[in-house]
Amino acid sequence: MTTDDLIALSPLITIAAASVALMLAIAFYRDARVALVCALIGIALAFAMLPVAASRAPRQITPLLILDQYALFYLGLLFIASFVVALLADGYLDKLGGELEEFYLVLLLATVGGAALVMSAHFASFFLGLEILSVSLYVLIAYPRRSARGVEAGIKYLILAATSAAFLLFGMALIYAELGTMEFGRMASGMAGVDVRRELLLAGQAMIFVGVGFKLAVAPFHVWAPDVYEGAPAPVTAFIATVSKGAVFALLVRYFANLGDEVFQSFFPALAAIAIASMFVGNLLALAQTNVKRILAYSSIAHLGYLLVAFLAGGSLGATAVAFYLVAYFVTNLIAFGVVAVLSGRREADELEDYHGLFWRRPWLATIFLTALLSLGGIPLTAGFMGKFYILMAGVGSALWLLAIIMAVNTMISFYYYLRVAFMMFRDAPEGEAAPGGPPPSLSFMGAGALAVLTLLLVWIGVYPGPLVQTIRSMVAGLR
Amino acid sequence: MEYGLLLAGTLFALGLIGVLVRRDIVFILMSLEIMLNATGLAFVTAGARWAQADGQVMYFFILSMAAAEVAVGLALVLRLRRQFKTLDADAASRMHG
Numbered sequence: 001m002t003t004d005d006l007i008a009l010s011p012l013i014t015i016a017a018a019s020v021a022l023m024l025a026i027a028f029y030r031d032a033r034v035a036l037v038c039a040l041i042g043i044a045l046a047f048a049m050l051p052v053a054a055s056r057a058p059r060q061i062t063p064l065l066i067l068d069q070y071a072l073f074y075l076g077l078l079f080i081a082s083f084v085v086a087l088l089a090d091g092y093l094d095k096l097g098g099e100l101e102e103f104y105l106v107l108l109l110a111t112v113g114g115a116a117l118v119m120s121a122h123f124a125s126f127f128l129g130l131e132i133l134s135v136s137l138y139v140l141i142a143y144p145r146r147s148a149r150g151v152e153a154g155i156k157y158l159i160l161a162a163t164s165a166a167f168l169l170f171g172m173a174l175i176y177a178e179l180g181t182m183e184f185g186r187m188a189s190g191m192a193g194v195d196v197r198r199e200l201l202l203a204g205q206a207m208i209f210v211g212v213g214f215k216l217a218v219a220p221f222h223v224w225a226p227d228v229y230e231g232a233p234a235p236v237t238a239f240i241a242t243v244s245k246g247a248v249f250a251l252l253v254r255y256f257a258n259l260g261d262e263v264f265q266s267f268f269p270a271l272a273a274i275a276i277a278s279m280f281v282g283n284l285l286a287l288a289q290t291n292v293k294r295i296l297a298y299s300s301i302a303h304l305g306y307l308l309v310a311f312l313a314g315g316s317l318g319a320t321a322v323a324f325y326l327v328a329y330f331v332t333n334l335i336a337f338g339v340v341a342v343l344s345g346r347r348e349a350d351e352l353e354d355y356h357g358l359f360w361r362r363p364w365l366a367t368i369f370l371t372a373l374l375s376l377g378g379i380p381l382t383a384g385f386m387g388k389f390y391i392l393m394a395g396v397g398s399a400l401w402l403l404a405i406i407m408a409v410n411t412m413i414s415f416y417y418y419l420r421v422a423f424m425m426f427r428d429a430p431e432g433e434a435a436p437g438g439p440p441p442s443l444s445f446m447g448a449g450a451l452a453v454l455t456l457l458l459v460w461i462g463v464y465p466g467p468l469v470q471t472i473r474s475m476v477a478g479l480r
Numbered sequence: 481m482e483y484g485l486l487l488a489g490t491l492f493a494l495g496l497i498g499v500l501v502r503r504d505i506v507f508i509l510m511s512l513e514i515m516l517n518a519t520g521l522a523f524v525t526a527g528a529r530w531a532q533a534d535g536q537v538m539y540f541f542i543l544s545m546a547a548a549e550v551a552v553g554l555a556l557v558l559r560l561r562r563q564f565k566t567l568d569a570d571a572a573s574r575m576h577g
Contacts, residue, residue: 177485
């Protein structure tokens with residue numbers, strides 16, 4: 001390993017070192033505010049290392065990791081999302097009470113896992129990144145000690161995630177047994193060999209996709225999502241929806257880009273079926289929900305379906321659409337769950353009734369939430385609309401008419417439940433000021449700032465997407 | 481190599497059945513261990529075919545990851561016991577919809 005390698009790895013090293021430093025800091029001095037500041041500084045430093053690392057890109061660092069424009073882009077996205085989650089967690093956790101320091105430590109560790117995922121070019125780093133992320137998430141989901149829902153969600157997530165990890169590993173083992181390599185880059189040539197048993201490879205790929213599908217919560221593997229979204233603390237739900245899914249999706253795109261067109265085509269029908277099922281399952285089941293976190297959970301299942309459409313479109317246009325949509329999806333979900341976190345007191349403010357007349361009680365917060373809902377639905381002038389537009393463009397460009405039409409139909413269905421929440425906020429305020437849900441929602445200064453900045457960003461991307469698209473185009477060009 | 485993979489596959493299926501039919505959370509965790517160890521066996525078998533150390537390295541990763549998972553899992557079991565006064569995984573199903 002040379003100095004250049006270390007420089008290229010510096011974002012990953014920084015964030016890993018930050019988590020160790022934070023652990024030591026907690027051992028000597030317990031204070032939630034100090035832990036928060038340490039975590040924020042750690043993430044900010046790692047983000048600041050990105051330009052330094054970029055000077056060495058593209059670079060393969062050992063067979064395990066790769067640093068290119070693609071990895072840099074997603075690293076930046078993950079770091080920003082974790083930063084925002086930490087800010088949101090600050091105000092939220094204060095209301096819960098108890099020991100809060102380790103929350104930020106585990107959050108940093110989960111970010112390390114995500115960062116390793118988007119840089120991985122080998123089964124070993126793939127697996128390690130995914131597991132660091134998963135095991136941290138078990139802890140984060142069940143973090144509030146008095147919450148029965150948290151324990152339930154944590155156990156459900158643990159059992160299902162561990163099962164899916166086992167599937168993933170077995171798939172990897174089968175592929176390794178056939179090809180004799182675990183590097184993504186060398187698999188394509190191995191698969192072209194004559195004496196390779198196709199059925200074993202196919203079984204391996206399918207098992208890997210089961211593991212990945214669980215993480216992404218796409219249709220046949222989505223059962224955990226609503227319960228975990230509901231049971232987890234709102235900032236953690238934001239983290240699952242954004243960092244966890246985004247990192248895995250970025251890895252999926254890189255993996256298939258490495259395997260080449262033939263494998264992609266052989267998986268096309270299965271992936272298309274999963275995309276269609278995800279869109280319908282997510283949107284139709286969301287119609288019947290009365291819990292805002294569950295609505296958002298089903299909506300995120302549908303959104304992953306849309307992302308799969310972009311992925312299936314393939315080519316650079318498809319990869320551009322995926323990246324653009326992920327940015328829009330990150331920003332929107334962080335805002336939506338951020339508002340839920342701000343409104344929650346000792347009890348999660350996630351029932352639809354909690355939003356009754358919100359606009360008359362807290363107009364700014366309601367406006368921010370409304371913007372997020374409109375973006376999720378894909379109303380023009382928001383990031384969500386531009387994201388859907390790019391996906392449809394990519395889909396039509398690759399002549400995926402069926403998928404594009406189904407996506408448009410599903411967008412129509414989804415308006416119903418997004419607008420239901422929106423209308424709830426504009427209803428007459430219930431008599432008196434007594435909002436359901438105990439103590440008045442409090443908002444830390446930084447959390448408010450983060451939400452405001454994100455909302456501006458949401459509208460800015462929606463109105464003027466040019467610069468972002470340019471960045472993504474140059475980033476996608478280097479993907480292999 | 482075929483026999484090794486076959487054995488690993490059988491163990492994996494047994495573990496999966498255990499996860500699906502067992503109700504006691506501790507037994508579910510044990511079944512998960514069986515599944516993970518089956519994958520470890522598959523990796524070692526695959527490594528032996530290519531005469532590489534990679535398979536065994538992966539086995540070490542799996543071993544340490546399984547340990548971490550069980551550590552968190554048992555902590556959750558204790559919390560489950562305290563909250564619901566039972567180890568039955570079905571008891572933890574308050575959320576529906």
